[in-house]
Amino acid sequence: MSDVYETDVLVVGSGPGGALMANLLARRGVNVLLAEKGTDIERNFRGETIAARSVLTLRELGFGDSLAQHGFVELEGISFWEKGRSIMSMDYRKFPIDALPIDIPQPAMIGAFNQASSAYKHFKLLMGYQFTTLIEEAGKVKGAWLEGADGKVLEVRARLVIAADGRFSAVRKASSLKAKITPMERDFVWFKLPRPVGWAHESQLVVKKDRHLVILPTFPDLLRIGYNLPKKGFGEARKQGIASFRESICDLDPRLTTLVNEHIKTWNDTSFLEIFTAEVDQWSRDGLLLIGDASHTATPILGQGVNLALQDTIYFAPVIAAALKNSTGPILASALEPTAQIRRKHKAMVTHFQRLQEANLAKHSAFGTMMRRARLRLLNMNPGKYRMLDKVLNAPHNMPVEALHGQAA
Numbered sequence: 001m002s003d004v005y006e007t008d009v010l011v012v013g014s015g016p017g018g019a020l021m022a023n024l025l026a027r028r029g030v031n032v033l034l035a036e037k038g039t040d041i042e043r044n045f046r047g048e049t050i051a052a053r054s055v056l057t058l059r060e061l062g063f064g065d066s067l068a069q070h071g072f073v074e075l076e077g078i079s080f081w082e083k084g085r086s087i088m089s090m091d092y093r094k095f096p097i098d099a100l101p102i103d104i105p106q107p108a109m110i111g112a113f114n115q116a117s118s119a120y121k122h123f124k125l126l127m128g129y130q131f132t133t134l135i136e137e138a139g140k141v142k143g144a145w146l147e148g149a150d151g152k153v154l155e156v157r158a159r160l161v162i163a164a165d166g167r168f169s170a171v172r173k174a175s176s177l178k179a180k181i182t183p184m185e186r187d188f189v190w191f192k193l194p195r196p197v198g199w200a201h202e203s204q205l206v207v208k209k210d211r212h213l214v215i216l217p218t219f220p221d222l223l224r225i226g227y228n229l230p231k232k233g234f235g236e237a238r239k240q241g242i243a244s245f246r247e248s249i250c251d252l253d254p255r256l257t258t259l260v261n262e263h264i265k266t267w268n269d270t271s272f273l274e275i276f277t278a279e280v281d282q283w284s285r286d287g288l289l290l291i292g293d294a295s296h297t298a299t300p301i302l303g304q305g306v307n308l309a310l311q312d313t314i315y316f317a318p319v320i321a322a323a324l325k326n327s328t329g330p331i332l333a334s335a336l337e338p339t340a341q342i343r344r345k346h347k348a349m350v351t352h353f354q355r356l357q358e359a360n361l362a363k364h365s366a367f368g369t370m371m372r373r374a375r376l377r378l379l380n381m382n383p384g385k386y387r388m389l390d391k392v393l394n395a396p397h398n399m400p401v402e403a404l405h406g407q408a409a
Contacts, residue, residue, distance in 0.1 A: 002145075002153040007033040007124070008324055010144055010158040012131045012171050014041060016106060017292035017309030018164030019113035024061075024317035026123040030324060033156060034114070034123070035146055037130035037165075041110045048103050048218060049075065049203075051307040052092065053394040056099040057314060066112040072104035073219045077202040080376055084254075088376040089202075094386055097394050103218050106306075129154065131165065134174050134288070140330045141287030144171070159324060160331045162289050164309070167278065169294035177282055177290065184275040185362050186228040188214075189237070189245075191270045193223045193259040206253045207372075210364035213252050225249075225256075226273075228361070234272050242266055277351060283340040287330030291316065296347045304350050311346070315339050349391070 009025055011018045014036035022034040050058070058067065079089040092100050117123045128149035135143040135155070143157040163171030172179060195217060204215040211228060218224040227249060229237055237245055246264055250257040263269065278297035283290045292309030316339055323335040363372050379385050 002155045004155045004157065005033065006157045007031045008158065009033070009160045009162060009320065010035065010156050011162045011164055012144065013163070013165035013169075013294075014038075014110060014114065014125070014127075015164060015166060015292065015309070016109055016113070016306050017313055018162070019110045019117070020310055021162060021164060021291065021313040021317060022123060022125075023113045023117040024313055025321060026117050026120040028317070028321040029122065030321055031122040032117075032124070033126065033158070034117070035126045035129045035131065035156075037128070039128040039149060041107045041114075048105055048224065049216060049306070050102050050104060050109070050310075051304070051393055052095065052097050052099040052101050054307045054310045055102055056097060057310065059099070063109075063112050063116070066115070067102075067104060067109065070104065070108040070112075071219060072102040072108075073201060073217050075101040075103060075201055075203060075217065077200075079200075079202055079204050081204055081206045081253075082208070082373060087373060088380040090385060090389060095390050095394060097390075101393075103216060103224075105219060126154075131170050131174075134161065134171070139286070141175075141285055142330060158287075159329065160287060160289060160320060162291060163294040164291050165294055167276075167293040167297040169290065171288075172280065172290055172294050175285060175288055175290070177280055177285065177288075179278040179280045182277045182279070183231055184277070184358055185231055186358075187231060187234060187275050188226045188228055188273040189234065189270050190224065190226050190273060191264055192218065193225060193256065193263050195221050195223045196255075196259070199223070205361075207361065208252050209369055210362050211248070211252060212361050213249070215253070223259075227252075238267060245270075279351075282333075283344070284333040284336040286332050288333075289316065289320075289331075289336055296344075296351075298347075298351060308347060308350065312343055315343055 008031040011022045011032060011034045014022075014034055018034060022032045025032045058064065076093060077089060077091045079086045081087070114125055117125070126146070129146040132145045132147050134141050135145065135157070141161050143155065144161050146154045146156060148154065161171065163169050163175070165171055199217065201217050206213040206215065214226040216224045242264065246260050249260050249264075276297065278293070280290060280295045283295045291312040293305060296308060298305045298308060316336070319336065319339050320331065323331045327335070360372055360375075363369050
C-alpha cells in the first residue's frame, strides 16, 4: 500500500535548476514538492562556475548575502596558453555587466535555495526519494511514483511534473520525449590541486596540439583541472597507469609538476566525465516539463550548463504560476511551448559556439594548430572580442521583468 501526496508541482531533482525552480514557485504561492534521490546535496566537480549574468540574477533574487556568507572566488578573466605563453586573453571586468563570474561549490548554492524555500509552508523537500515512473491518464501526465531509500513508495499527484534530474534524466526516458545524443570527440578527467600563492584568478586553457587542460581557480584555495581524453579513452588511460597520466599533465603544463606528483596518487583522486550534447526538440507534454540538462545537455566549454539551467527556471517560473492560476487540471504543453522556443534559441546559440570551440581544440596537425594560433592572436587584437563573447557568456539580456519583480528571497 503506497502513500498518496497531492501538490501543484512536483520537481524531480534538487540540483541548482530544480532547487531554484522550487523556490521561485513557492514564492508565488505554488504548492511544491521537491524530490531528490540523494540523501544529501554533496556534489563534486559539478558546475561550480557561475556566469556573471547568473550571479547578477541571484543577487536580484535576494541570494547575494547567503552566497557571500559562504564565500566564493571571483574570476577576473580567461586566457589561452600554448608553449608556455598566453596567446589570447580577456578581462571579464571589461564586460558591460555589473558582476564577475564566481566559483562556488554547488552544495552551498543549492543549500541557499532550499533554506529560503523552507520558509514557505507549501514547500516540501524529500531527500532520498528516487523517481520510478510517471502517472499518465488519457495521454496526460498526472504525477509520478517515487521510492524512498527505505523502500517506501509514494504516489505523487501533481498538475505539473518538472524533470530537473540531469543529463541522464530518468524522467525524460520515461516520458517518450526523445533526445538526440551527440557524443563529442573527447571526454574529460577532472581533478583538484592546491592553488599556488599568487595564481591568477582566471580560467586558463592550456593546449598542445589536440590535448588540453582547463584550469579553474576553485573555492576556497584550489585549482579544478580538466584534462581531455579521446572518446572512450579512459579505459586505455587506466591501463597505462596513473604515473603515465601524471606525466601527460606535466607535459602539457610544467607549472603543475610538483603539485600533480604530490596529490594525484590514484584514480580515486580524479573524476571522469563523459562529454556529449543532448537535444530534445519538445521539452513538454501536458503535465510535464523538462529543464536544464534533462532537456539540453551542454559540454563543459565555458561552463554554461548550470547557467542554462538557472535561466530556464527564471523564464518558466512565472509562466507556470500563471498557468496554474488561470486553468484547471494538468498544465498544457501549449502554455509552456512559447517559453521553450525562446530558451531553445538561446541554447542553440551557446551549443553552436561550444561546438566551434571543441573543433578548434581538437586540431592536431601542424597546419591546424598554426591556424588556431593565428585566429586566436587575431581575436586577441580585436576590440570586438568583448561584444562577441558577451553574447555567449552574459546572455540573455532580455530577462523577463515578471521573473524577478517583487521576488526577494
